[in-house]
Amino acid sequence: MNKNFCCLAKGGLALLVSSFMLTGCNSDSSTSTGSRTTQAIELPFALSVATAGYPDQVPGCGLVMQGLGTQNSRVTLADARFFVHDLKLITDKGEALPITLDAAAGQNKDAALLDFRDYNDCANVTDTSLATRNPNRKTSVLGQVALGEQDQISHIQFTLGIPFGRNHQDQATAVEPLRNPGLATGMAWSWQIGYKFTGLDVLPAEGVTRWNIHLGSTGCTITATDLAQGTEQSCVSYNRPVYTLALPAGQLHDQIAIELDYVALTSTSDLTQDLGGAAGCMSGGADPECTAIFEQLGLPAPGSEWDGSKTKTAVATQGVFSVIARP
Amino acid sequence: MMTRTTLMTRRLPLAASVLAVSALLSACLSDSQTRTDDQGARLSAYDWQLPSHLPLPREPADNPMTEEKFQLGRHLFYDTRLSANNNISCASCHHQDKAFSDGIARPTGTSGQQHPRNSQGLANVAWYNTLTWGNPSLSTLEQQVVIPLTGDDPVEHGINENNQNAILSAIQTVPEYDALFAAAFPEQDDPLMNDRVWDNLHKALASFVRGLTSYNSPYDRGEISAAARRGDALFNSERLECFHCHAGYNFSDSTVDRSMTSFVEALFHNNGLYNIDGRGGYPYPNQGQFELTSVPAHMGQFRAPSLRNVALTAPYNHDGSVATLRDVILNYAAGGREITSGPHAGDGRSNPFKDGFIVSFHIEEPEIQDLIAFLCSLTDTTFITNPRYSNPWPDENGNSRPAPTNPGVPEQCL
Numbered sequence: 001m002n003k004n005f006c007c008l009a010k011g012g013l014a015l016l017v018s019s020f021m022l023t024g025c026n027s028d029s030s031t032s033t034g035s036r037t038t039q040a041i042e043l044p045f046a047l048s049v050a051t052a053g054y055p056d057q058v059p060g061c062g063l064v065m066q067g068l069g070t071q072n073s074r075v076t077l078a079d080a081r082f083f084v085h086d087l088k089l090i091t092d093k094g095e096a097l098p099i100t101l102d103a104a105a106g107q108n109k110d111a112a113l114l115d116f117r118d119y120n121d122c123a124n125v126t127d128t129s130l131a132t133r134n135p136n137r138k139t140s141v142l143g144q145v146a147l148g149e150q151d152q153i154s155h156i157q158f159t160l161g162i163p164f165g166r167n168h169q170d171q172a173t174a175v176e177p178l179r180n181p182g183l184a185t186g187m188a189w190s191w192q193i194g195y196k197f198t199g200l201d202v203l204p205a206e207g208v209t210r211w212n213i214h215l216g217s218t219g220c221t222i223t224a225t226d227l228a229q230g231t232e233q234s235c236v237s238y239n240r241p242v243y244t245l246a247l248p249a250g251q252l253h254d255q256i257a258i259e260l261d262y263v264a265l266t267s268t269s270d271l272t273q274d275l276g277g278a279a280g281c282m283s284g285g286a287d288p289e290c291t292a293i294f295e296q297l298g299l300p301a302p303g304s305e306w307d308g309s310k311t312k313t314a315v316a317t318q319g320v321f322s323v324i325a326r327p
Numbered sequence: 328m329m330t331r332t333t334l335m336t337r338r339l340p341l342a343a344s345v346l347a348v349s350a351l352l353s354a355c356l357s358d359s360q361t362r363t364d365d366q367g368a369r370l371s372a373y374d375w376q377l378p379s380h381l382p383l384p385r386e387p388a389d390n391p392m393t394e395e396k397f398q399l400g401r402h403l404f405y406d407t408r409l410s411a412n413n414n415i416s417c418a419s420c421h422h423q424d425k426a427f428s429d430g431i432a433r434p435t436g437t438s439g440q441q442h443p444r445n446s447q448g449l450a451n452v453a454w455y456n457t458l459t460w461g462n463p464s465l466s467t468l469e470q471q472v473v474i475p476l477t478g479d480d481p482v483e484h485g486i487n488e489n490n491q492n493a494i495l496s497a498i499q500t501v502p503e504y505d506a507l508f509a510a511a512f513p514e515q516d517d518p519l520m521n522d523r524v525w526d527n528l529h530k531a532l533a534s535f536v537r538g539l540t541s542y543n544s545p546y547d548r549g550e551i552s553a554a555a556r557r558g559d560a561l562f563n564s565e566r567l568e569c570f571h572c573h574a575g576y577n578f579s580d581s582t583v584d585r586s587m588t589s590f591v592e593a594l595f596h597n598n599g600l601y602n603i604d605g606r607g608g609y610p611y612p613n614q615g616q617f618e619l620t621s622v623p624a625h626m627g628q629f630r631a632p633s634l635r636n637v638a639l640t641a642p643y644n645h646d647g648s649v650a651t652l653r654d655v656i657l658n659y660a661a662g663g664r665e666i667t668s669g670p671h672a673g674d675g676r677s678n679p680f681k682d683g684f685i686v687s688f689h690i691e692e693p694e695i696q697d698l699i700a701f702l703c704s705l706t707d708t709t710f711i712t713n714p715r716y717s718n719p720w721p722d723e724n725g726n727s728r729p730a731p732t733n734p735g736v737p738e739q740c741l
Binding site for chain 2: 284
């Protein structure tokens with residue numbers, strides 16, 4: 001390893017410095033810890049709507065997806081976006097290697113906005129030959145990670161949503177993709193302030209006309225003034241899950257993608273009805289539709305009170321995110 | 328039981344600190360005179376035109392008030408280009424002649440979706456601790472204006488990903504906005520075309536609304552009838568207790584101003600309008616601050632609005648379900664509202680989350696009329712006819728609009 005490259009590489013400079021201290025970048029490469037170089041990493045995400053009966057169906061604006069939910073509903077796509085942050089590669093020795101996010105389209109150093117919609121005005125697309133392509137479609141996260149030859153990556157970790165400190169600030173001047181109006185238009189929580197962590201919305205053909213999955217923090221009373229003052233305020237439910245996914249044996253980190261299985265997410269939900277609260281689940285504690293969704297996501301029950309010192313929670317069991325071979 | 332306001336020490340807002348320093352410096356340079364050091368509490372780049380006994384409202388450090396921002400915001404407030412279908416401006420639901428409310432229970436947005444809540448009057452919003460009916464997180468007008476513009480539930484102005492660029496272009500090609508934006512944001516290069524344009528637009532709108540001040544009612548001038556004077560005494564009596572929530576110079580306990588330098592808790596109250604499940608429930612989606620906090624005791628708690636111009640802002644309460652001032656008074660006299668049939672049936676009088684001050688009271692008919700006379704004396708005619716707050720755009724024929732005229736005494740005040 002070229003020690004000079006390690007110490008002079010741009011991007012993730014702070015990470016570099018800490019790696020330097022951890023791994024002795026200025027030492028000779030014959031030490032047992034080895035040395036790490038910062039390298040670019042692209043982490044693709046995938047959105048799956050494949051069912052047993054329709055294994056080839058893919059998400060797309062204007063496409064009818066079949067066999068979803070407990071009633072085997074037919075739905076079309078209205079929105080397909082979610083934020084991720086705090087991505088890490090975990091070595092088989094349990095060391096977490098942070099991925100610093102590049103300043104690139106649809107992401108900044110704090111978070112990335114994945115957008116699976118292929119056309120604009122997704123909910124209203126009927127004839128794709130007349131639709132315009134979505135210029136903000138984004139299915140990969142770009143970043144930098146300090147890796148060494150000695151590092152065996154066993155897991156990949158990420159947090160769904162945006163960090164707490166970015167969730168309660170002025171949206172009109174936020175750095176993209178958090179600016180509203182801007183890339184985050186439609187990802188802001190209407191009158192509740194803050195952002196939706198997920199905008200996974202469909203239009204069912206039977207029953208209710210819209211079924212939304214808007215994950216976000218609830219029970220937050222922090223104001224913009226509080227944030228500016230540094231006043232400590234918290235949320236009742238942060239709803240910010242951390243997923244640590246095992247790589248299949250023999251797979252390298254640059255051969256995998258992270259898949260969100262929308263079929264699994266809605267497998268215990270009835271997409272034809274809404275028994276209370278907002279259309280679908282918008283993280284409301286009293287919303288009956290949220291129980292199944294939260295369980296699939298591996299979150300504590302909707303509206304349940306979290307430890308105020310931890311704005312995110314590690315998920316133990318869940319059925320939605322998995323590692324797949326890179327398509 | 329009324330909760331005790333929690334006081335926490337807090338630094339002076341930055342703007343006030345800066346102004347305070349300026350005040351002290353200018354005092355040094357003047358000839359010797361006795362001056363009261365108010366720490367710059369009356370210093371502002373904007374001429375508020377308020378009597379000196381009234382405390383000025385807070386101004387955010389990143390959006391100090393100026394006349395130029397006010398005028399730009401005024402143009403934007405009345406501009407239907409700021410909507411998906413070119414049919415909604417802020418003024419669509421905020422009419423000056425109704426103290427900037429709109430006279431109906433719940434308004435409808437650009438796509439025909441009805442809002443779940445009542446459009447509130449905008450007099451003195453600059454003095455509110457929180458904005459909208461029941462949101463403890465919403466502390467600045469700059470944050471609030473984004474909601475009707477871009478909110479999708481309900482859709483109000485309907486600005487979204489698919490139309491925001493076209494709407495912005497429409498604004499940017501209006502000749503008047505060139506000079507207005509440049510004057511409002513002189514420190515920026517091309518504030519109408521740079522990447523801060525949306526933020527500039529929000530700040531201007533916030534500045535206009537912040538400048539809507541109303542402190543010139545007959546009550547303020549001490550020119551009220553004997554009946555209104557009796558009503559004033561009733562309002563402030565321990566029998567009626569109105570003053571507890573509708574407190575102070577702005578008749579709302581959600582009032583803050585620049586003299587308040589410590590933390591002021593945001594207050595919300597349940598006044599027993601609903602009890603749909605017998606356990607205190609309010610109908611979704613109007614559950615008050617509970618919607619934000621998830622605290623069970625916050626169910627049905629809403630901000631006590633200012634009663635200034637209240638005779639003009641019918642119908643009343645968070646969903647406009649109370650038609651007249653008389654009905655409001657009768658609800659409080661009963662200690663809440665019982666709904667005997669329909670989907671929202673329930674006895675709000677026994678709502679377990681009802682504010683402790685609402686215990687019902689006895690009131691005679693002449694007293695009801697006196698109370699109404701008092702509330703009617705809070706109507707500020709200069710506010711609703713002030714040309715500064717009116718539509719600055721020429722009418723369809725290209726002519727300047729005449730100054731707003733007095734709509735006359737509302738029927739419930741006769």
